[in-house]
Amino acid sequence: MVSEMERHFREKGWTHTNFEVFFNHKKRYKGFPWDGDEVRFPKDLKYFIEYGRLLKKALPTGAPVQFVFRADVSWDMEQQFKLLEGVVKLWCAGGGILSFYRHAPTMLRNRGDVVWYYGGPPSVMDSSSAITESPLRAWLWGVNGYVHWLTVSPGEDRWFHFDGGQTALVYSGERFGLTEPIPSIRLKMQRNRLQDLAVLDSLKGHKSLDSLRAEAARRYNDSSLDDWWNPRPALADLPSDQWLGSAIDDATSRTRQALQHPGASGWYKVHRYVLSLQAEAK
Numbered sequence: 001m002v003s004e005m006e007r008h009f010r011e012k013g014w015t016h017t018n019f020e021v022f023f024n025h026k027k028r029y030k031g032f033p034w035d036g037d038e039v040r041f042p043k044d045l046k047y048f049i050e051y052g053r054l055l056k057k058a059l060p061t062g063a064p065v066q067f068v069f070r071a072d073v074s075w076d077m078e079q080q081f082k083l084l085e086g087v088v089k090l091w092c093a094g095g096g097i098l099s100f101y102r103h104a105p106t107m108l109r110n111r112g113d114v115v116w117y118y119g120g121p122p123s124v125m126d127s128s129s130a131i132t133e134s135p136l137r138a139w140l141w142g143v144n145g146y147v148h149w150l151t152v153s154p155g156e157d158r159w160f161h162f163d164g165g166q167t168a169l170v171y172s173g174e175r176f177g178l179t180e181p182i183p184s185i186r187l188k189m190q191r192n193r194l195q196d197l198a199v200l201d202s203l204k205g206h207k208s209l210d211s212l213r214a215e216a217a218r219r220y221n222d223s224s225l226d227d228w229w230n231p232r233p234a235l236a237d238l239p240s241d242q243w244l245g246s247a248i249d250d251a252t253s254r255t256r257q258a259l260q261h262p263g264a265s266g267w268y269k270v271h272r273y274v275l276s277l278q279a280e281a282k
Contacts, residue, residue, distance in 0.1 A: 136216065
């Protein structure tokens with residue numbers, strides 16, 4: 001089937017998109033005897049190795065269509081980065097646990113992999129400035145991007161009672177006679193922040209990337225680059241099936257405490273910094 005898909009995509013000229021091979025099941029859903037998403041048990045990794053072999057077999061040598069094997073990782077990502085090298089090429093890593101492994105983004109990107117981190121967006125009840133943390137974290141960490149989850153489920157009464165939909169970033173336009181989705185103000189804020197970061201990153205020919213990152217972090221919430229990472233905890237040396245949620249919470253407490261209050265003007269100060277550097281570079 002993958003061979004047929006590759007041939008169809010090639011005939012259509014769809015060669016500039018990465019088509020992801022991605023398993024999103026967990027054994028507790030009772031459909032499979034192994035985890036494809038957020039693998040916790042090392043014995044499940046043999047399936048990734050086998051499917052990676054089958055994927056390579058299905059694709060003709062030099063095929064212009066871009067297929068990429070993706071894995072969403074959390075528990076034992078440090079070992080998976082090693083054991084699945086050359087198999088998985090797109091890593092979507094849980095942000096909390098990735099914060100233990102400061103070396104990982106550079107290591108993965110240097111070998112040609114793509115790395116994102118994932119997490120839920122701030123609640124609509126939080127300070128509006130909180131939504132700016134995700135794009136800044138991605139840039140400070142040196143990953144390729146970030147993924148939000150729980151962004152398209154605004155609850156039963158999306159306009160008056162969010163209930164379980166506080167993290168929604170897009171809304172249905174049906175109430176207003178629109179067939180397309182309505183982006184939230186928070187989503188537009190993220191877009192604007194990404195544009196600022198794109199400009200800031202483009203200036204690394206004028207200043208070192210480390211100095212740009214350090215100054216952006218300082219202006220955002222008076223933090224240092226170290227504040228955006230957690231020390232590698234003792235639990236990282238334990239088998240992942242012995243990890244407890246409470247221990248993970250403790251191990252990620254440093255960044256939560258350091259970054260929980262960016263301040264209403266946090267990004268405004270970063271934005272002013274970007275504009276000043278841009279003016280100097282002209």
